[in-house]
Amino acid sequence: MLKRFALILAAASLTLTQPANAQQTQSSRNVMVVFDGSGSMWGQIEGRAKIEIARDVLSSVLGETTSNMTIGMIAYGHRKKGQCSDIETVVAPGPAASTVPEMIARANAIKPKGKTPLSDAVRKAAESLRYTENEATVVLVTDGIETCNADPCALATELEESGVDFTTHVVGFGLSKDEGRQVACLAANTGGKFISADDADELKAALDETLSDFEEEPEIDQAVLPRNVQLTLRDTSNSEMLTKRHLEVTPDDSNAQPWPSDFQLSYESAPSSAEGRFLPGTYAISVRRAGTGRAEEYTAPLTFTVEPGEGVQVIDIAMAARLKVNAFIRAGLPYDPKNPPAGGVKNSAYLYVALYPVENDVVSEQPVIIEEGGFEIGVPPGRYLLRGTMDRTTTREREIDVDAGGLTEIDFDMDLSTVTLVAQQDGQATDRQTTYFYDKPPAGRNYWRGGFGSTENPFYLPAGQWAVNLGREGGGKRRSEILLEVPATASAINLAVPEGQTLSEADLSALTAPSYRPCKAYVGVRHTGCLVPFADQQSDGKEQAKSEPDTLENKPRAMSTFADFQGFWARIGNREGVDPDQLAQLCTSTPLAILQDGRMIDLRRSAEGFIQKDQRACVPHESGEFDCKPEGAALLISLVPDAPNPQLCLGGPDGRSGSRLCARMQRCDADAFAGLDQSARDALEAAPR
Structure with missing residues (x-):
C-alpha cells in the first residue's frame, strides 16, 4: 500500500525529471506539500513512529526533484496542542533547487503535538499557489481525519470550481478504511488520487518503481470514492415519484458509511426524489411518507446499496404496497359504514376493523389504521394482523401477508349469524327486554356482553354454544336461561324464548367441559369483544401447526380470561417480583385464589x-x-391483565382515567403451592357460588 503513497509524492515532485519533450513538462508543476504534524503522528508502524517514516520518505522523494520545479510546504498541528489555527507555511513556494533542502530540514525538525485542521491547511496551500490564476497541485500527507469542524468534501468542490487547474492528491498514512473514505473526497472532487500507505517496506518498493516510470497512472480504488446517486421513492412500482412534499428521510445510526452532507430531497421538477454523493456501501434509512389523509401516511424502513464506480447511479424503490380490506358481516352481507345495521347492544351495530404490524411474531400495540368497515391504505410490505369487532360483541383476528409493489385485496368476513331473540311473558313479547351472553355457566355479572334485543334489534354471534339469560328487566324467575346453538354456517336466526326456561344438567355439563372455551380472550377494536377464532383456525384440541400462523392464539398475549388467571397468587406491591423464599411466605400466609368461574377469593x-x-x-x-x-x-x-404479573387496582370505570393505587401479583410456583394445605382447598369449596 505504501508504494501508492510514494507514487503520489513522486507525481507531485518529480515531474521535471521527465524529458523536456514529454507530454507533461516540468515547468508546468506548482506543488505544495501539506505535512501532518498532529500528535497522532507519534503512533507507530512496525516499531517506528509514523513521523520518522514520513520524514525519510519525504527526504528521499524530494532529493530526486529537479531545480526548475516550484514547490513549498505547509505543516499543521506541530506547534500547539488543541489549536485548530496551528497552520504554518514552513517553506514558501519557490524553485526546488532552493526550497527542497529547506523543506527536508524543516520536516526533520517537526515535533507532532496538536489537532488535524487538514481542510484549512489545504485551502492555505491552494491560496499560496494562487490557484485561481495558475495550475496548482496540493499533496496532503495525513494520518488522520478532519478534527476542526470543517467539511473537506465541500472544500474540494469549492476549490475545483474556482481554480484554473487545481488538483489535490491525498496520501492516507495508516488510515482505516472508514477514515480513508472520509478524506478521499478531497482527491475525488478535484480529479486527484487517494492513496493508502501502510508500512515503510512498501514505501521503498514504491519509490524504486515510480522513479523509473512516472507516466504510469496508479489504479484508483473506486470503493473509497463517492459517486452521484439519484434516489427515487414511490408508494408502489407503478405510482408517481414522491418528492420533498411527501417525504422525511432519516439515516440509521448503524450505517458504516457517513451520511453525505450534500444529500437533499427534491421537488417535482427534479429527475429523482433525492440526490447526493454517496460512498459505496449499503445504507439503511427510515422514510416517513406524509400524505393528505391518515390512509396515506406510513413509515417504511428501507435499505439500498451504492455500487463502486463512476457516473450517476439511479436507484428506484417502491416503498409500500396497497392493501384493500372488504368487510363482511357474513358471506354475501357486506358491511356498509354509511348505513350500519340495527344492533341489540346499541341501536346501531358498528363493525370496526384495525390493522396491526407483526414483526418476529410480535403484534404491535399501535394500529396502523382503525376504520369503520373496510379500507384501502398504502403500507410497507410484510405481515399484519387484521382485527375486527362487531356490535361490541364478537372479535375476529386473521394474519395476512401484504406483498410488495402491488395491490393485496382481502375479504375480511366476520362470519356472524344475525340472531334475533324475543323473550316472551304471558305468551307475548315482553317489554323492557334485557339479554346477557355467557361463555360459562351464568352467575351474576359474569356475562361477556349484555344488551336489550327485540324483533328490530338482533345480535351478531359466531358459531358455537352460548349461555343466554333474557327476559323482562327485573323479571326475576320469569326470566329464562337457555343454551343457544349457533350453527357453523352463518345465517339469520329468529327465536322466541318462553319465560322461566332453565339450563339442563346436560347444558351445564357442556358449559363446564374442559374443552369448552369459546372466548379465547376479551379484546377488541374500539370496544371489547369475545375473541373467537375462525373455523379454519380451530385446532380441535390439537396444537396448531406453526407453519400455518393464521391466528395469534398460539402466541403470547396479556392475560385475558379467568382461565389465564386461575390459580393462587401472592400480592407483591410495586415490586417486579420477589425471591422464592419471600414468595413461599406470601403464598402460605395470605394467598389470593382466582377461580375459572370468575370468583376471586381472599384467603x-x-x-x-x-x-x-x-x-x-x-x-x-x-x-x-x-x-x-x-x-x-x-x-x-x-x-x-398485565403479563406476567397482573395488577389489582382500587377503582373501576370512573377511576381508570386518573391515578389509581395498584399492587402487582406474582403466581405461586409449584413449591409455594405445595404449602397450601387442605384447609385452603376446604375454604375454596366452602365459598358460596
Whole structure:
C-alpha cells in the first residue's frame, strides 16, 4: 500500500525529471506539500513512529526533484496542542533547487503535538499557489481525519470550481478504511488520487518503481470514492415519484458509511426524489411518507446499496404496497359504514376493523389504521394482523401477508349469524327486554356482553354454544336461561324464548367441559369483544401447526380470561417480583385464589388453617380489565391483565382515567403451592357460588 503513497509524492515532485519533450513538462508543476504534524503522528508502524517514516520518505522523494520545479510546504498541528489555527507555511513556494533542502530540514525538525485542521491547511496551500490564476497541485500527507469542524468534501468542490487547474492528491498514512473514505473526497472532487500507505517496506518498493516510470497512472480504488446517486421513492412500482412534499428521510445510526452532507430531497421538477454523493456501501434509512389523509401516511424502513464506480447511479424503490380490506358481516352481507345495521347492544351495530404490524411474531400495540368497515391504505410490505369487532360483541383476528409493489385485496368476513331473540311473558313479547351472553355457566355479572334485543334489534354471534339469560328487566324467575346453538354456517336466526326456561344438567355439563372455551380472550377494536377464532383456525384440541400462523392464539398475549388467571397468587406491591423464599411466605400466609368461574377469593391463614376473608365476582370490562366487586358492597377492585404479573387496582370505570393505587401479583410456583394445605382447598369449596 505504501508504494501508492510514494507514487503520489513522486507525481507531485518529480515531474521535471521527465524529458523536456514529454507530454507533461516540468515547468508546468506548482506543488505544495501539506505535512501532518498532529500528535497522532507519534503512533507507530512496525516499531517506528509514523513521523520518522514520513520524514525519510519525504527526504528521499524530494532529493530526486529537479531545480526548475516550484514547490513549498505547509505543516499543521506541530506547534500547539488543541489549536485548530496551528497552520504554518514552513517553506514558501519557490524553485526546488532552493526550497527542497529547506523543506527536508524543516520536516526533520517537526515535533507532532496538536489537532488535524487538514481542510484549512489545504485551502492555505491552494491560496499560496494562487490557484485561481495558475495550475496548482496540493499533496496532503495525513494520518488522520478532519478534527476542526470543517467539511473537506465541500472544500474540494469549492476549490475545483474556482481554480484554473487545481488538483489535490491525498496520501492516507495508516488510515482505516472508514477514515480513508472520509478524506478521499478531497482527491475525488478535484480529479486527484487517494492513496493508502501502510508500512515503510512498501514505501521503498514504491519509490524504486515510480522513479523509473512516472507516466504510469496508479489504479484508483473506486470503493473509497463517492459517486452521484439519484434516489427515487414511490408508494408502489407503478405510482408517481414522491418528492420533498411527501417525504422525511432519516439515516440509521448503524450505517458504516457517513451520511453525505450534500444529500437533499427534491421537488417535482427534479429527475429523482433525492440526490447526493454517496460512498459505496449499503445504507439503511427510515422514510416517513406524509400524505393528505391518515390512509396515506406510513413509515417504511428501507435499505439500498451504492455500487463502486463512476457516473450517476439511479436507484428506484417502491416503498409500500396497497392493501384493500372488504368487510363482511357474513358471506354475501357486506358491511356498509354509511348505513350500519340495527344492533341489540346499541341501536346501531358498528363493525370496526384495525390493522396491526407483526414483526418476529410480535403484534404491535399501535394500529396502523382503525376504520369503520373496510379500507384501502398504502403500507410497507410484510405481515399484519387484521382485527375486527362487531356490535361490541364478537372479535375476529386473521394474519395476512401484504406483498410488495402491488395491490393485496382481502375479504375480511366476520362470519356472524344475525340472531334475533324475543323473550316472551304471558305468551307475548315482553317489554323492557334485557339479554346477557355467557361463555360459562351464568352467575351474576359474569356475562361477556349484555344488551336489550327485540324483533328490530338482533345480535351478531359466531358459531358455537352460548349461555343466554333474557327476559323482562327485573323479571326475576320469569326470566329464562337457555343454551343457544349457533350453527357453523352463518345465517339469520329468529327465536322466541318462553319465560322461566332453565339450563339442563346436560347444558351445564357442556358449559363446564374442559374443552369448552369459546372466548379465547376479551379484546377488541374500539370496544371489547369475545375473541373467537375462525373455523379454519380451530385446532380441535390439537396444537396448531406453526407453519400455518393464521391466528395469534398460539402466541403470547396479556392475560385475558379467568382461565389465564386461575390459580393462587401472592400480592407483591410495586415490586417486579420477589425471591422464592419471600414468595413461599406470601403464598402460605395470605394467598389470593382466582377461580375459572370468575370468583376471586381472599384467603388468610389462622390457627385452624386457611379461612376465607372475602369473595368477589369478577366480570370483564370493555377496557380489557376485569371489575371485581363483593356482593352488596360499593368498593370496586379492578384486575388489570398485565403479563406476567397482573395488577389489582382500587377503582373501576370512573377511576381508570386518573391515578389509581395498584399492587402487582406474582403466581405461586409449584413449591409455594405445595404449602397450601387442605384447609385452603376446604375454604375454596366452602365459598358460596
